[in-house]
Amino acid sequence: MERLTEHTVSCPYCGEAIEVFIDPQDAGDQYIEDCQVCCRPITFNVISDSMGHLSVTVHDENDSY
């Protein structure tokens, strides 16, 4: 069943906890959204593991990966 899942991540700049909603169809995608607290651009990477569980990692704009 595909539905949005809620994840909590920490802003790489200010450390504030941010709740994000991830669509299973977004797995493997990367997108940028501004932090609601410090307004700096956070890069979100949506990952799907071998069990099909989604997770989200965040990077600041200066990270190279």
Ligand SMILES: [Zn+2]
């Ligand atoms: Zn922030």
